[in-house]
Amino acid sequence: MRADARKNYTHVLSVAREVLTEQGATASLRDIARKADVGLATLYRHFPSRDALVETLLRTELDVLTDRATELEKEPPSAESLIDWFKDSVRYFQRYRGVTDLMAAAYADPQSALFTSCSRVRAAGNSLLARAQAVGVASNELDEADLFALIAAAGWMSDQPSFNDRADHLIDFIARAMLR
Incomplete structure (x- = not known):
């Protein structure tokens, strides 16, 4: 270019x-x-197309989340690492209204331009979760699908004006519920 x-x-x-x-x-x-x-x-x-632009932007941001998880894996496993990454991920969903539906669709569609980035970020998040579970600080009832459903649900709140004043409280509540 x-x-x-x-x-x-x-x-x-x-x-x-x-x-x-x-x-x-x-x-x-x-x-x-x-x-x-x-x-x-x-x-x-x-x-x-607008979709191509949105996918490029989202892919770039997903790669940042993946890199953040990789950096956190260099530290000893902890509740803080998992929760910090969880909150970073929620902020990503909150940043762009309407992105939750795009991400859910992309993860379910291997032909999507976002599928690879979604898969990579999910694997990176799952690794942080597994490390936290291995040292006994995260609930063993939580799995990869649950983690990302919670991230999407917490991010979705930003699209809902009626929840905006409660969003931070609810995100902290969800984060604490993930721990032992």
């Missing part, structure tokens, strides 16, 4: 992150192009 094209790509992705944070996963490509000060044709050259 040429240097100017790479710069446009990076800029559009950065602006898309801002717009999606403000408007949610259904944000308009036209709004993103306007705010990035590029034409729609430029945006479409890099991302042929």
Whole structure:
């Protein structure tokens, strides 16, 4: 990719992150192009559809969560490592309204552009969970599917105005319930 094209790509992705944070996963490509000060044709050259743009952005962020779990695995297994990663993951879901449905669909669809990233982040989270269970600080009743259902449910609360004032309390409650 040429240097100017790479710069446009990076800029559009950065602006898309801002717009999606403000408007949610259904944000308009036209709004993103306007705010990035590029034409729609430029945006479409890099991302042929809104789904492609959203998937690229989400994939990048999922990879950050995976890397965070890998870093936490370098530390001794602990409740804090699991809970820190859980809360980081919830914040990811909270950042983009409407992302919960996309993520659930992507994990169930091996053809999805997000499937590999979803699988990697789930495996990384499961590893943190298993380590915490092995040292007796996390409930053995919890498995990988439960962990991600709890993350998605806690993230979903941000899409619900009636729960916004209780979200932090409920996330802390869920986190404590995962422990022994």
